[in-house]
Amino acid sequence: MDEATCIEIRDLTMMYGKRVIMRDLSFDVRRGEIFVVMGGSGSGKSTLLKHLIGLKRPAEGTILFEGEDFGAADDEARRGILRRIGVTYQNGALWSGLTLAENVALPLEEFTTLGAEAVAEVVSLKLALVGLRGFEPLYPAEISGGMRKRASLARAIALDPEVLFFDEPSSGLDPITASRLDDLILRIRGSFGTTIVVVSHDLASISKIADRALFLDIEQKTMTALGSPADLRTNPPSEEVHRFLTRSSGDRDTPASEHPPARTYPT
Amino acid sequence: MGAPSGDARAAEADDAATPVQVDLRQEDDALIASLAGVWNLENPTPSFDGLVESWPSRPTVEAIAFDTAELGTWDSSLLVFLLRSRDFCDAHGLDFRSETLPENIGSLLELTGAVPERDLERPESETSFLARLGARGQTSFEGFLASIAFTGEVAESVFRLLRGRIRMRWRDFWVVVQSNGAGALPIVTLISFLVGLIIAFLGAVVLRRLGAGYYVSYLVGYGMLREMAALMTGIIMAGRTGAAFAAELGSMKITEELDALRTLGVSPIDHLVLPRVLGIFLMMPLLTIYSVFVGILGGLIVSVALLDLSATQFIGGLLTPLTLSDGVLGVFKGTVFGLIIGISGCMRGMQTGSDAGAVGRAATSAVVTGITSIVVATAVIDWLAALLEV
Structure with missing residues (x-):
């Protein structure tokens, strides 16, 4: 495994039951880069993320985290890997019965031997980093969607992870809030040197933060492009990638009469 | 890092x-x-x-x-x-x-330091016992008023239905009828049979000492008909159906389905609550009648086995003293309990909060409200029956 490689994916096939979602995925995530997984709705981006964070096991292929096979790891090794990653979910996934402080404190209490006072200090620091200083006593239901995402990020960075995963960080956010979250992602990478993997279909966000991007093609059920967003836009390897990056449906000029007929379903 | x-x-x-x-x-x-x-x-x-x-x-x-x-x-x-x-x-x-x-x-x-710290300290909760008692009393009173208002809204909806001003979702209604009719029979059978059995056991022990073992059938029949059939069926259905109504409507509230109905100009009471309340309201008296028969069957088995009574003697001792009003009272209670279960279940569902634990709390609250109201209603109806010499 290359020294600069943080996560190595080889010949990964993802399935739900007997249905193949994506096949033959092979790529590396380099240490310290912001790597974006992009693709249309239903292309399997979030499923790929679930594989990368160990929530789903590969049907075929391997995922190596710092050279360690995540899928084949025993419980102790998995715990060791999980200690080194942080995840923010699409809707925050904050525990509703806990305050923001308790949400951020939980990973610290679970994985470290810090005392209550030290935990409280780290919690305050993490909440301050995401702009939620003083929000410690509030419950997730008492804050807005954007704040929930930031609180989720504070929880994800509680243990100073080496790799941070984001599932659709800008979904449901207004452009300004989404842009601020992108700035935060860049700042965290810049200061901590964290490797960041983002699943997204937000073009503005992809252009702003991605060092490299992977495109999952829903029709071909595999990856069809890997490179920097600028390169992919200049030299798109396929028509689908071109359409995705230029937000074009490809048939805007098609007269209505030439559109395919509406589907009919048996009653 | x-x-x-x-x-x-x-x-x-x-x-x-x-x-x-x-x-x-x-x-x-x-x-x-x-x-x-x-x-x-x-x-x-x-x-x-x-x-x-x-x-x-x-x-x-x-x-x-x-x-x-x-x-x-x-x-x-x-x-x-x-x-x-x-x-x-x-x-x-x-x-x-x-x-x-x-x-x-x-x-x-x-x-x-980019965002100034907010002072979001929660206010200290009132520690005085009297203040807490007062706050609790006020909350209870507001809850009582809310339940009256909700019952009024359901009544309005029923009038709108009778006047043909709304279209009820009959498919939902029949689902409720099926679930609370045939679907509830196994549990109602089990509990009613065992309750009949228990009453007969108690009667056998006490009445035999007085040489009045023959009256066990009267005790079982009177007890099941006037009280136990409706009460036990009510408690079962409050736990089974009331909680289900609260959880269904609570989930719909969290996923904004209720708001979606309101923005279409459709009343959630007409569309969702009415079929549920009417369904349980109609099924509870039938379940009560069924429970009476199953309970009496349980009593019959104990009487024949322990008291050497024949089945004919048991039924004779049952039919002679009982009156129609005993049966009507039991069925009336069952009907009232049906209303209580439907309204408390739907009301708690509609009052659900917005967090993940809210649905669980709504379901628990529906069961507690339902059972408490049923016991209170039993006491009130019995008191009125005694006053009216029914």
């Missing part, structure tokens, strides 16, 4: 043994803190306040600066230390020279 370069990671194992070190020296009016070693959350960090306060020429210090030439890998523990030192500087009017820190660390410190 916080490794300055890829190479540093390789050296991390060697560095791990290097303890955190903070050395102070003074240059003019500035106190320079030299930060060295590996800063890790698990490693103990020194107290900044203690270090500075113990510095011999502390009164001449006007600024705090940092020297990070010997700094190894670091994580949040360093940031916590620096935040503490910044707070110390703020509190003592010292100049905190963040520009002496590496850019990536300075940038994070700047981020922590």
